[in-house]
Structure formats: structure tokens, C-alpha cells
Amino acid sequence: MQDKVQSPMSSEFSVIGTRPIRPDGVDKVTGRARFGADLNLPGQLTGLVLRSPHAHARIKSIDTTAAAALAGVKAVVTRKDFIEQPDGTSAFGEGTLNLHDVISTVLAGDKVLFAGHPVAAVAATSREIAKQALKLIKVDYEVLPHVIDVDEAMAPGAPLLHAGMITQGVTPAPTTPSNIAKRIDIGLGDVDAGFKAADVIIERSFKTAAVHQGYIEPHACIATVSEDGQAELWVSTQGHWIVRMLCAKLLGWDINRIKVTAAEIGGGFGGKTVVYLEPLSLLLSQKARRPVKMVMSREEVMRASGPTSAASMTIKIGATKDGRITAGEALLKFQAGMAPGSPVGPGCMCAFAPYDIANIKVVGYDVVSNRPKVAAYRAPGAPISEYAVESVIDELAGKLGLDPIEFRLKNAAKQGTKAAYGPKFGPVGMVEALEAAKASAHWRSPLGKNQGRGIAAGFWFNIGGETTVSLVLNEDGTLGLTAGTPDIGGLRASLCMMASEELKVPLEKIRVQIGDTNQLGYNFLTGGSRSTFSSGMATVEAARDIKREAIKRAAKLWELPEEAVEWDAASGAVRPAGPNAGKHKPMTLVDIAKIAGKTGGPIVGYSRLNAHGAAPSFAAHIADVEVDPETGKVSVVRYTAIQDAGRAIHPSYVEGQYQGGVAQGIGWALNEEYIYGQDGQLQNAGFLDYRIPVASDLPMLDTIIIEVPNPAHPYGVRGVGETCIVPPLAAVSNAVSRATGIRFAELPMSPPKVLAALDAARANGAAKI
Amino acid sequence: MRYAAPETIEKACHLLASEQGLARVLAGGTDLLVQIKTDVLDPVLVVDIKHIAEVRSITNDAKGWHIGAAVTGAELKEHAALRAAWPGVVEAANLIGSTQVQGRATMGGNLCNGSPAADSVPALIAAGAMALIAGPNGRRELPVEDVMTGVRKLALTKGEIITGFRLPARPKHGGDAYLRFIPRTEMDIAVVGCGVALAIDDKGVCTAARMSLGAVAARPLLVADAANALVGTKVDASALDKLAAAASAACRPIDDKRGTKDFRIKVAGVLARRTAQFALDRAHGKTTQTH
Amino acid sequence: MAKHHVVTTVNGDPVEFLCESGETLLDVLRNQLNMTGTKEGCSTGDCGACSVTVDGRLVCSCLMLGVEAAGKKIGTIEGLASGDKLHPLQQKFLEHAALQCGVCTPGVLVAAKALLEKHPDPTETEVRYWLAGNLCRCTGYDKIIRAVMDAAKDMRSGRHAG
CATH class of the missing domain: 3.30.365.10 (Aldehyde oxidase/xanthine dehydrogenase, molybdopterin binding domain)
Structure with missing residues (x-):
């Protein structure tokens, strides 16, 4: 759908809005482009990481003597080689930063907090020798009970990850530690009054699984520290100044000692905004006086680099008979992994953002558990909370007998709407996106047997x-x-x-x-x-x-x-x-x-x-699914993503963002999940059983670009990369619900779950298929 | 690790038999190399059998087919006559992994990897295939269903190699099919796999039937009750119901990351019905695609 | 054990290398021959980023030993273009914006070329199933499929002859 750019003003430009070939393209189709693992330096060593086999354990001792003595081993580092960091948070980018947590992610301190947690790193003249050296490092663990699930981690008596963790955001402050790092409260108006004014109220609880960004290129870097202490780092990252700052802080170096070059990056989606290998490679290089190259295996990527949160949520929304939403309430519990920092904050802020609702109350909890620390993933937090809200919105529309687009249009955020998280919106494209959905050929097309159609809205802030x-x-x-x-x-x-x-x-x-x-x-x-x-x-x-x-x-x-x-x-x-x-x-x-x-x-x-002046992007997505009534398998058979770009500079790459976000969202909705065993080990640390969509899983992904220019940008740009992953979870879930007659409230909707729900519904005559 | 590429079966068997440490046969390598890479296996010797002509060929005569153990999925697919005779076997082998994996993966390797979820194995069992085995003490044959004795366990003795498979000629009105259930459309390991081969007479009455299920027990199962359900019927709805019930009853599955027990038991029945229908259509001479 | 001396052909050029028994063809290409266009995404045959052809057959180079390359004809992404003339697939990938980060792109192109050599007129479904072993996390595959179909069309009409 390459020509659907809805803009009143595109003609005023001669270059913007056209589709030229990208300048870095030829190198990328010929194999010349140099990604993170593609650079080699004379004399380089191979660096490898020793990782915890336990989900939760106290490190009683680490003995690296034998490893260091092995011929060919040039350096070994443990946490002791890094300076201590203050344990406190400061605002940073889309989240917060705690340097103590950053170093603890790079190398465990006195405890390992997830299976795969790094405990030491070595640099050796060959990969084989480095592997041997890892086996020679003796770590004495005292295994502790672990907790994986977010609700279990919040329960009284749960294994405690951090002895000193007192929940922030609660007054008076709790006197005993827990795994709840923080409570967030966001509100607008008076929800009690709002629910009193409602004719219909729906309250439902939801669960979503942790999912990984799934970039195809594993984390990779090569570092070299010269004899005069000048360091160069070549790395696959979304932000090389961030890498430089974090490495300098962790190593206690002046920032100007480190030059960081961003390699071509093989996907990030938020997951390459933090450091894992980089400080290790720098320190190993300094110790070994040689370049050190480090590349994660796929298994390491899955076990130990940031997925996003699993979540447990309850949503309550009330509306009048004529379709006006009177109040919305959300309780969001996000699992953060081994250290605080889940995207529950943006999850709270985004939950009701597509709508103009006078009375809103959102409570969020940031909860640690024995998993890798979460990293940003495309619109961090928003797909999770908006999935739950959009599911209830859809159910409400059904209960009120209203068309799901009309119901959303009636309540859509527009210029002047005050968002629950504070600001009043400027010109935004929620109404335009919904109108375009309503007018689309897709929305009016007939459905086949065992098929259902879902719609969902989406919002993301965008930043500057x-x-x-x-x-x-x-x-x-x-x-x-x-x-x-x-x-x-x-x-x-x-x-x-x-x-x-x-x-x-x-x-x-x-x-x-x-x-x-x-x-x-x-x-x-x-x-x-x-x-x-x-x-x-x-x-x-x-x-x-x-x-x-x-x-x-x-x-x-x-x-x-x-x-x-x-x-x-x-x-x-x-x-x-x-x-x-x-x-x-x-x-x-x-x-x-x-x-x-x-x-x-x-x-x-x-x-x-x-x-300044980054402006939010709103979207409306339409998904058609077909459900196999005998196996519970869900196939997405048609999809249209409609989103406000502000201005599409290069429409092909805007469409590409929409399509990529949709594919990730469909994976999240249907098959992607972190599966843990009772032992706290990740069961599916690879692309075989961590099931991202493959080419034959998807239909063509149609796009409609809306352009409601952002007045703060010289060409009206809003930013498009994240909003597109928000609506698919609910669009697919709503489609499955409409196909089957059963409300689904848990992701992923994998075949065993769907079949079990179908069979249960059939037993009481509630299934449509 | 040492690598050897002998050109005769005898040499290969000798190398494997005389190795004191862990020795493994390398055919397509699509399982073996992954297991080595992920430190599941650490063999001191791998014996590449692809330089042995016998294991790389497909031949047929009046009695049936000989398929070398190291023939790749892609080569099976390109063999039009084999595809016409045993489409279910060829399709099953072609469900293993990606197009890239098809360029390397073999049925011998699929069987010897010892996974209960191997795709080609139920299809071979349904087809009544015999595994051809060579060893230091000569050659023997085993029905394919008797080769795997459990997860990663084979009825082969030290030094023995599967050299190929013997399939009967396709019966006059015969048809076979293999279907599996996976969460995606490709690239997954079977959650349930089902192979059916059947034959009908001129009136459409089923004269013989074999069904095998994968991923529902510690090894692929030959479901004996399948013949009871189908033979003597026109493979109508009630016969298919019986077949489905027999399939579900035969399952002894586990809960794992790929599916639950309940799910596997239910879906085994669903697949039995669907697979038998494909096999029946083929027996009636229809050309059908299972995926 | 001494290393194996392997004589082979890569993109038509004679190549010799020494490798350990356990080294994969992918290891050899990237680390010994410095041909880093072939990417490593998983090393378990699940992502297709390391796709190459061996005697014309599409394979994952991570699932083949380097020593097995002896006497074969290996084709990699570096051999797709001839001189400054891009292969029609490469050209169409650029025109359709069928790549974003580009790390899966070499593998996808090698796989798509193998497809079109065997099936010059594939359906959308055939393209999707053929490429199911090439994971792409950026594009949702839409533009990849369009580019492959468009390249096939041009190649059939001889518009990209030579």
C-alpha cells in the first residue's frame, strides 16, 4: 500500500515525501556494511563471560587463580575490579538510571540474581582457551530460593532479592523490605464519582508474558586501550554517547579517555540502550594490553540481555449507555527483573492516553524478581497497559451494542484533551486515525468462517x-x-x-x-x-x-x-x-x-x-484473524496499521516502522514468551522455541500514514517507531475474542490456551466456533 | 575433535567401533553441530558418511524403494517418482527446519537424533519402512518403529550405522500423508506429528492402514488400533472418529514448553482425522498438498 | 590433531584454508577468510543470517563444518553483485526499502536468489515459506516479499539480463 499518505500539504515539498534509495543501502545489500561483530584488530583477544547457573544464590567466593594461570589467558575480571557505585536513581532518557544497578547487571556483586547473571569475564588468545578458562573459575554459591512471577514476588514471604529494598512512593514508608521497588500513582478527576455516573462497568484482570526485543544481531563490541590510556570502543549500540558515559562512570575514567564508534547496528528496539559487554571489554583490554572482542551467543542474548516486563493488571472502565466513558481505573504490576526499572511508569501514563476521560486513577508497581533486568522495548510499557485497556474498551463497546470505532471516536483524545499524566495535547491524530480506519476498505470487507476482526487504538509520547x-x-x-x-x-x-x-x-x-x-x-x-x-x-x-x-x-x-x-x-x-x-x-x-x-x-x-516539542503519535490498527476451532491456532489473515506520522519524510521507511512494529506486536500477542521452569531456568533461550513471527506466519501488512504535522518541528515530524507496536496486542486479542465469542485476557494466546478456553466455553455453550 | 570422511560403510563402521571416546555419525549435521556448539555433546570423533555412495542414493525396483540415510530433504523433494509414490514421507522430511536446513538434513539423521518429535519418523513408520543397518558384524534390518527405544536412545550397537531405508512399493490404491501441529507455520518442532498410510480396494474399502504419532510419548508410536478403526470401512466419518479416539488414547505425553498433555492428546485426534483424510484422498488418486 | 587443509571455491575464486575439525563454515568465512557479509545470528540454524549456497544448494553455514567445504563451490553475499552491477534482488531491495537494520539482509538475499534460480515465478506463499528460515525482526517481511516478487518479475521479463 505504497501510495496511501493522507496529507493536505505534501505537495509543498520537492524531496520530503519521496522515496529515494537510502545512502547506506548498497553496502547493506552487498555485505560490505560493518556490524558490531564485523571488525577485527591486530592482536585481538576473545573475551567470554562466566554466568550464573542459579536463579538466586549468594556468592561465597570466586577463585580465578587457575583460569588466570592457563596459558593463553591474558586477563580475568570480576566485580572487585570495578569501583563501587552509589545506590540511588536519577532521571535518564525514557526511564531512570542507578549506577549500582548498572554495574550489578554487568557483573554480579555479592549475589547472583538470575540464571545467566555474569560473575566473571576472561580474555584469551582463542575462543577455545577462553572457554576452558571459564571452566577453571571456581565459584562457591549458596543457593537461595528464587521467585519468577510478578504476583508471587509481591506476595508476603516471597524470596527477597534485595535485603534493603523499601518500597518508594508509599506514605508512610513501609518498615519491612519487599520486592516492590516503587509505587506510582497517577490520577485525574474523581473516579468514584465517575463510576457512579456509569451505566455499565467492566472490570477484568490481565496477564502478559515477558518478551524479548529479538534483534537478529547479538550484542558485540571490540575495545582497545592504548598504552597511554586512550580507549577506543567499536560497538553495536543505539547510543554511543550513552555507552561512553556509562563505561566512564563504571570504570571511574574521565569521559574523554573513551572514544566510541557506533557500528552498523543489527536491530535494537530499545535493547541496545544499555551496557553489558562494553565495560568488560574495556577493562579486559586495559589489563591485557591488547584489543578484546566480545560477542554474545544467541543463548546469552536471550538469558541475560533485557527483555521487557511480564505484567499482571486489573482494569476497570465505566461508561454511559450512550457511549461516554465516565471513569477508568488501572492497577499495573510490572516485573522489572533483578533490579528496579520496569517501564511501569510509562505504562501508567499511557494506559488511558488515547481517550478523553475526565476521571482516571492508575496505580503501578515496579517489582523485582529473579530474571534479567528488563531493558527498553519499543514504547516501553505502553503495549502492556494499553493492551489491557483496549481489551476492556472493546468489551464495553460490545456490551453497549456500539460499533467499536464509533465508541472510540466518541471518547477519542483530541487537541485540548488533558492527559492523565499531565499535559494538554496539541494537535493530535487520534480522531483522524479512527476515521481513516472506519473509511478503509479493510473495515468494510467481509469475514470468512472462523474469522474475527479486532480494532485497537495506540499512543506513545515520543521524545526529543x-x-x-x-x-x-x-x-x-x-x-x-x-x-x-x-x-x-x-x-x-x-x-x-x-x-x-x-x-x-x-x-x-x-x-x-x-x-x-x-x-x-x-x-x-x-x-x-x-x-x-x-x-x-x-x-x-x-x-x-x-x-x-x-x-x-x-x-x-x-x-x-x-x-x-x-x-x-x-x-x-x-x-x-x-x-x-x-x-x-x-x-x-x-x-x-x-x-x-x-x-x-x-x-x-x-x-x-x-x-523540545516532541509530539505524540496515535494509531488505530485493524486485525483479522482466523481461529482453528480444533487446535486453537490463531492466524492473522489481514492487517491494516493506521498511524499519525506528523510528516512522513521517507514514506517507505515510515511504513516499514509500522509494519515492523505490527509484526512484533503480533508475536507478542500470539506466541512469544519467556518460559521458566520450576528451577528458575529460562526454557527457551533461542530462536527455535522463542517464537518470533516468520515470513509465512504473516500476511501483507497494509499501512495508512496520517499526517497531522507537529507544529514544533520544522517539517512536522512526530516520530513513528514506537506507537506501531502498541495496538497489535489488543487488535489481535479483540479479533480472537470476536471470532470465538470468548474474552481473552492473557498473552500470548498460544494454541494450548486458546483450545482450552474454547473447550471450556463449549462446555457451557458460550463459544461461537 | 577429529573428523573422518570414509568412502565405504565398512571403514565407517570400523572407525566408530574402534573409537574409545564418544563418536558420532555426521550426515546432514543439522542436529549434531547444534549439540556440539551448545556443549550438549562433546564427541572426540565425527564420521562424515556423505562420501559413501550407498547412503547418498535413491533407487527403486518392483519391490520398492531404497533411500540412502544421508539423502537430504531437498533431494527427496526433487525426486518426482519418490514424491509420487510416498508423498507423506517426502513431505514429512521437508517439514524439518527451514529451506536451508532442508539442504542438509537427512532422514537417517532425523531418526538417529533420537527425538520423539522427529518429523520424518512417524511418516516412515506409517509407510512400513525398514531401517537398514550396517555394523562391524554385518548388516541387518529393523522396522523403523523399533529403532528408537526412548528419548535419545537407539537400538543400535557400537559401530552400527543406519545406511538407509527400505520402503515397499506404493500399493495400487495407496496413499500416505504426514501432518504436524506447530504454533507457527514453520521453524518449530512438532507439538504433535501424525503419519498415516492406507490402501483401499477398487470399491474404496480400506484394506490396510498404519498410523504413527510423534511427540506424544518418549518415542514415535505405531498406533496398532488405527488398522482396527479403518480397515473394512470406507474411511467415513465414524471410522475417522474411531481413528481419532485411538490416536488420543495412544498418547502418553508430557507438559513442556511446546504444549500441554491435554493439548497433545486432543490435537493427536484432530491430526489423525485430518491426516487420514489426506491419505485417503491420495489413495483415491487426488493430488493434494498438505501444506 | 593437525588442522585440515581445505581447498575450495568461494564465489568463483579458488580458496585454501586451514581449519580445526569443529570449526563451522561460518567460522571459517568470517574469521579466516574475513568475509563478514555472512552474519551470525544464532549459530543453531534458526535465523538464516548465515545463509550461503554450497554447490548451488541453500544451507546455513553455521550448520556445516569448514572441512566439509573441500571441493565444493561456495556462494556468499559477496558474490551476488557482479562488479558494480547489483543483482536484481539487491536493486529491488533498495528500491522497495526491504531492509531496515540490514543484518538479516545478506542471508535473505542469498536465500531469495536460490529461490528464483529454482522457481522463477513463485507465488507470494511460496516466497514466504521459502524464506521462513530467514528471520527479520525489523520489516514484518512485507517489503521483503514485495521486493522478491518484483525482482522475479523483472528477471523473467529479461529486464535485468546479464
Whole structure:
């Protein structure tokens, strides 16, 4: 569906909205692009990590003597080699940061807190020797009882992960420790009054399983520390400035000792915003005085890198007979893994955000358990809480006898709606997305036997943040653009397009690179749907910087005051501002480049900003499923994702984001889950039994791009990467519910669960199939 | 680990028999290499049998078919005559893993890996295949259903190799099929697998039937009651009901990450019915695709 | 045990290497021959990122020993384009934006090429099942399928002859 961009204003642009080939494309289709594991350095060693076999145990001692003595072993590190970190949180990006937890994720302290928790690392001349060395490290464990499930972890008497954990956000503070790290309260209006005004109230509890980001490229890095202490790190990451900062803090080094280069990154989805191997490789390299390369196996990725939370939730929504929602209440319990930091905060904030509801109460709990510490995953928290809310919304529509789109439209958030988490929305596209869904051919198409159609809305904030971009005007008039947010899915193309649009320079005359940490000022990471928004804003600013400079240089050449020279946007040239300024031939950037030297020297556009004004993106998705009544297997047979992009700079990559988010959401809804045994071991640490959708599982994924421009961005960009994973969970679940006549309230809806529910419903005549 | 690639069966058997440490046969390697990589197995010797002509060929005569143990799934699929004769066996072998895995995986390896969920094994059992075995003491044959004795356990003695399979000629009105249940459409291990082979007479009455189930017990099962359910019937709805009941009754499954006991028992019945219908259609001469 | 001396052909070029018995073809390609276009996503045959052809047959290079490559013809992503002329599949992947992060892309392209050599006119379903062993987490496969179908169409019409 390549031509469905609904925008009243697309025609005002010549480059934006077109679909050029991405500048980094050829390297990626020929195998030339260098990803995290593709760089090798002379003399490099192989680094490997020793991991805990236990879900929860006290480390009584670690003896690395034999490993260190093995021929070929050049360095061994344990937690003792790292400096101690303060145990306290500070705001950071889309979540919070606690350096004590960061180092404890990289290497266990006095306890291992999940099966797979790193306890030591070695660097050796070969992989085989490194493997042997790991076997020679003697760790004396005192095994402790463990807890995996979030409800069990909250129950009194549950095995305690952290002896000093007192729940924050509760007044008065509890006097005894628990696994509940934090309680969050969000509210609006008066829910009791709201529920009193309701004619119908539905309350239902939900569970969702932990799922992994599932990037195809395992974590990988190579570090080298020179004899004078200067460190270089080449790494697959979503944010190399973040990696630099975290490594410097964990190692106690000045930040300027570390240069980090972002390799091409083979997928991240939030999971490559933290450090695992990087500090280890730096320290091993420093000790060994040689480069150290570390690459996780797939099993290590699954066991020990961040999935997102499993959750347990209760949602209560009331509405009047005519379809007005009067109150919404949510209780959200998110499992955080071994240390606090689940995305329950954004989960709480997003839960009811697609709707204009006067009375809202949301309570969230951040709960630790013996699993790997969760990491961000595409719209962290939002798919979970919005799945539960959208399920109840759908059930309410059914109970009220209302069309599920009309019910949502009646309550949709719009400009001026006050969100439960604080702000009033500016122009947003919720209504537009729902209207487009209603008008779509998909919504009106007939369904086959055993099929059902579900709809769900979705919301994500999107973020801005610190950004630096440089744009060099070269001597021949070509441009060199350097950005600092790693390109995971076409960012370079979008940035070039914005520079091209702004300067009227042909795309092929602009070259773009992702700079290393020494080449630019600080950049926050690629995440939060921010890179096209923030680096785009900075690119446009840098281009405008070039224009201002071009005006200055022409003014100097023409001996005019700067006010007498202007930029002609149509031709992309500077010219005298009016007839009084004299007759000078307009000068393009090629002309300006030629006179740069004699008019003041090199011309470099530069932008360093904290991008404000990120605007939320709303979506409405339609899913058709077919349920096999005899096996409970659910197949998605048709799908349409409709989402507000603000502005689609490169529509193909916007569609690609929508489609990718949908596929991940479908996996979350149907088959993906972390499965633990009674022993606390992850049972499915690989792509065989951690079942992400394969090509034959999915239909074509249709997209409709809505454009309600973000007034804070020069081209109206909102950011699109995350909202698209929010609606699929409920869209699929609502479709299954409508196909079967049974309300499903647990993900994944794997065949054994669906068949059991069907059989139970058939026993009392409640199943439709 | 040492690697050897002998060119005769005798040499291969000798290498395996004389190795004191753990020795493994390498055919397609799609299970073995994973087990080595993940430290499940640490053999000191692997014997690559793919340089032995006999295990790499497909031949047939009036009595039936000989399929080498190391013929890959992709090669089976490309063999039009075999596909026409035993489509269920070929399809089963082609459900193992991806297209890439098909380029390497073999039925000999699928059997010797010793997994109760092996896809090709129920199809071979239903087809009445014999496993051809060579060892230091000569050659012998075993019905395929007798080769696996439990999870990862085989009725082979030290030095013995499966060299191939002998399948009967397709009966005049015969048909076979294999279906499995997996959560996705591809790339999964069978939660339940079902192979059915049957024959009918000119009037459409079933004269012979064999059914085998995978992933519902410690090893693939030959369900003896299947013949009772189908033989003498026109494989109508009530016969299929009986077959389904026989399938469910035969299951002795476990709960695991791939499915529950209850689920496996129910789905075994569902698959028995569906697989038998495919086999019947084929016996009637219809060309059908199971997936 | 001494290493094996292996003589083989990679993308038409004669290649020799020494390898341990346990080293996979993927290990050899990436670590010895410095051909890093072939990616490692799982090492268990479940993701397809390491897809190569061996005597024209599509396989996972992580599921084959390096020593088994002796005397074979290996084809990798590095051999898809001829000089500066991209293979039609590569061109179509660029035009359709059929890649995002790009790490699965080499494997998908090698697999798709093997498909079109065998089935020049596949249906959408055939493409999806053929590529089921090539996991992609970014695209939802939609644009990959479109690109493969479009390349097949062009190749059939001879628009990309040579």
C-alpha cells in the first residue's frame, strides 16, 4: 500500500515525501556494511563471560587463580575490579538510571540474581582457551530460593532479592523490605464519582508474558586501550554517547579517555540502550594490553540481555449507555527483573492516553524478581497497559451494542484533551486515525468462517533530547552531514532529505555519516522515536546555519549589508533582497563554496540543541484473524496499521516502522514468551522455541500514514517507531475474542490456551466456533 | 575433535567401533553441530558418511524403494517418482527446519537424533519402512518403529550405522500423508506429528492402514488400533472418529514448553482425522498438498 | 590433531584454508577468510543470517563444518553483485526499502536468489515459506516479499539480463 499518505500539504515539498534509495543501502545489500561483530584488530583477544547457573544464590567466593594461570589467558575480571557505585536513581532518557544497578547487571556483586547473571569475564588468545578458562573459575554459591512471577514476588514471604529494598512512593514508608521497588500513582478527576455516573462497568484482570526485543544481531563490541590510556570502543549500540558515559562512570575514567564508534547496528528496539559487554571489554583490554572482542551467543542474548516486563493488571472502565466513558481505573504490576526499572511508569501514563476521560486513577508497581533486568522495548510499557485497556474498551463497546470505532471516536483524545499524566495535547491524530480506519476498505470487507476482526487504538509520547549535528559545505559545493544518532532503519536517508529540502541541494550531493563521540557534541540515543525528530530538527538548523552564512558571505562579496541579501527558497541561492540592493547574479551554494576562503574561511553549519516539542503519535490498527476451532491456532489473515506520522519524510521507511512494529506486536500477542521452569531456568533461550513471527506466519501488512504535522518541528515530524507496536496486542486479542465469542485476557494466546478456553466455553455453550 | 570422511560403510563402521571416546555419525549435521556448539555433546570423533555412495542414493525396483540415510530433504523433494509414490514421507522430511536446513538434513539423521518429535519418523513408520543397518558384524534390518527405544536412545550397537531405508512399493490404491501441529507455520518442532498410510480396494474399502504419532510419548508410536478403526470401512466419518479416539488414547505425553498433555492428546485426534483424510484422498488418486 | 587443509571455491575464486575439525563454515568465512557479509545470528540454524549456497544448494553455514567445504563451490553475499552491477534482488531491495537494520539482509538475499534460480515465478506463499528460515525482526517481511516478487518479475521479463 505504497501510495496511501493522507496529507493536505505534501505537495509543498520537492524531496520530503519521496522515496529515494537510502545512502547506506548498497553496502547493506552487498555485505560490505560493518556490524558490531564485523571488525577485527591486530592482536585481538576473545573475551567470554562466566554466568550464573542459579536463579538466586549468594556468592561465597570466586577463585580465578587457575583460569588466570592457563596459558593463553591474558586477563580475568570480576566485580572487585570495578569501583563501587552509589545506590540511588536519577532521571535518564525514557526511564531512570542507578549506577549500582548498572554495574550489578554487568557483573554480579555479592549475589547472583538470575540464571545467566555474569560473575566473571576472561580474555584469551582463542575462543577455545577462553572457554576452558571459564571452566577453571571456581565459584562457591549458596543457593537461595528464587521467585519468577510478578504476583508471587509481591506476595508476603516471597524470596527477597534485595535485603534493603523499601518500597518508594508509599506514605508512610513501609518498615519491612519487599520486592516492590516503587509505587506510582497517577490520577485525574474523581473516579468514584465517575463510576457512579456509569451505566455499565467492566472490570477484568490481565496477564502478559515477558518478551524479548529479538534483534537478529547479538550484542558485540571490540575495545582497545592504548598504552597511554586512550580507549577506543567499536560497538553495536543505539547510543554511543550513552555507552561512553556509562563505561566512564563504571570504570571511574574521565569521559574523554573513551572514544566510541557506533557500528552498523543489527536491530535494537530499545535493547541496545544499555551496557553489558562494553565495560568488560574495556577493562579486559586495559589489563591485557591488547584489543578484546566480545560477542554474545544467541543463548546469552536471550538469558541475560533485557527483555521487557511480564505484567499482571486489573482494569476497570465505566461508561454511559450512550457511549461516554465516565471513569477508568488501572492497577499495573510490572516485573522489572533483578533490579528496579520496569517501564511501569510509562505504562501508567499511557494506559488511558488515547481517550478523553475526565476521571482516571492508575496505580503501578515496579517489582523485582529473579530474571534479567528488563531493558527498553519499543514504547516501553505502553503495549502492556494499553493492551489491557483496549481489551476492556472493546468489551464495553460490545456490551453497549456500539460499533467499536464509533465508541472510540466518541471518547477519542483530541487537541485540548488533558492527559492523565499531565499535559494538554496539541494537535493530535487520534480522531483522524479512527476515521481513516472506519473509511478503509479493510473495515468494510467481509469475514470468512472462523474469522474475527479486532480494532485497537495506540499512543506513545515520543521524545526529543540532546542532539548535535554538523553540516560541512565542501569546496566544491557538496555537503557532508555528520549526525550522532545511530541509523537503524533509514535515518541517514531522512536526514539527507531534510537537508536537501532545506538547501535545495540535490540528494546525491549530500553525504552523511554517523559520527563517533569525538566528532560531535553529546547526542542522546536512537530511541523514543526521536532520531528523525531530533537529528532532523538539528539537521534543518544546521542547514539554516549554512544559509545564514551564505548570506553573510555574499553580502561581503557584494559589499552589501546582510539585510540586503536573502535566501531564495525556490532556487536555493542567495540573491539581493530587492532592486535597491543592486544587480548581482544569484549565488548557489556551489558558488558560495568557491568564495568561502576569501570571504572568511570554511563554512560549517552546526546545530547543538535539546530538541523540545516532541509530539505524540496515535494509531488505530485493524486485525483479522482466523481461529482453528480444533487446535486453537490463531492466524492473522489481514492487517491494516493506521498511524499519525506528523510528516512522513521517507514514506517507505515510515511504513516499514509500522509494519515492523505490527509484526512484533503480533508475536507478542500470539506466541512469544519467556518460559521458566520450576528451577528458575529460562526454557527457551533461542530462536527455535522463542517464537518470533516468520515470513509465512504473516500476511501483507497494509499501512495508512496520517499526517497531522507537529507544529514544533520544522517539517512536522512526530516520530513513528514506537506507537506501531502498541495496538497489535489488543487488535489481535479483540479479533480472537470476536471470532470465538470468548474474552481473552492473557498473552500470548498460544494454541494450548486458546483450545482450552474454547473447550471450556463449549462446555457451557458460550463459544461461537 | 577429529573428523573422518570414509568412502565405504565398512571403514565407517570400523572407525566408530574402534573409537574409545564418544563418536558420532555426521550426515546432514543439522542436529549434531547444534549439540556440539551448545556443549550438549562433546564427541572426540565425527564420521562424515556423505562420501559413501550407498547412503547418498535413491533407487527403486518392483519391490520398492531404497533411500540412502544421508539423502537430504531437498533431494527427496526433487525426486518426482519418490514424491509420487510416498508423498507423506517426502513431505514429512521437508517439514524439518527451514529451506536451508532442508539442504542438509537427512532422514537417517532425523531418526538417529533420537527425538520423539522427529518429523520424518512417524511418516516412515506409517509407510512400513525398514531401517537398514550396517555394523562391524554385518548388516541387518529393523522396522523403523523399533529403532528408537526412548528419548535419545537407539537400538543400535557400537559401530552400527543406519545406511538407509527400505520402503515397499506404493500399493495400487495407496496413499500416505504426514501432518504436524506447530504454533507457527514453520521453524518449530512438532507439538504433535501424525503419519498415516492406507490402501483401499477398487470399491474404496480400506484394506490396510498404519498410523504413527510423534511427540506424544518418549518415542514415535505405531498406533496398532488405527488398522482396527479403518480397515473394512470406507474411511467415513465414524471410522475417522474411531481413528481419532485411538490416536488420543495412544498418547502418553508430557507438559513442556511446546504444549500441554491435554493439548497433545486432543490435537493427536484432530491430526489423525485430518491426516487420514489426506491419505485417503491420495489413495483415491487426488493430488493434494498438505501444506 | 593437525588442522585440515581445505581447498575450495568461494564465489568463483579458488580458496585454501586451514581449519580445526569443529570449526563451522561460518567460522571459517568470517574469521579466516574475513568475509563478514555472512552474519551470525544464532549459530543453531534458526535465523538464516548465515545463509550461503554450497554447490548451488541453500544451507546455513553455521550448520556445516569448514572441512566439509573441500571441493565444493561456495556462494556468499559477496558474490551476488557482479562488479558494480547489483543483482536484481539487491536493486529491488533498495528500491522497495526491504531492509531496515540490514543484518538479516545478506542471508535473505542469498536465500531469495536460490529461490528464483529454482522457481522463477513463485507465488507470494511460496516466497514466504521459502524464506521462513530467514528471520527479520525489523520489516514484518512485507517489503521483503514485495521486493522478491518484483525482482522475479523483472528477471523473467529479461529486464535485468546479464
